[in-house]
Amino acid sequence: MLEVDLQVAQKKLREEEAIVRAELADLGFTADGKVDIHLDEGFADAAQTTSERARVLSLAEGLQQRLEDVQAALGRIDKGTYGKCEACGKDIPPERLEAIPAASLCIVCKSKSKR
């Protein structure tokens, strides 16, 4: 019987959440996705402003996506649906959850729905 240790998963997710929030804050974004960024400060005079801005925005987008995934996973722990694939409802293999605690899809569904 394969069991997911929810406490371990929750701990990992909370750690991940804290890390992602800190990284977003570093970039000048608030964790709820609001752009609280002052790209003009120290950025504006730089010649690379546009590409730098694009880089930061895409970085932040990725972080916000991660944060959403992590928060969704924490919500699933609360609801007791953690570890179930959101697409097909089958159990996600514990070793996959161990590697990616925020995973919401099993490997089969994930490979079908590349975003």
Ligand SMILES: [Zn+2]
């Ligand atoms: Zn699935």
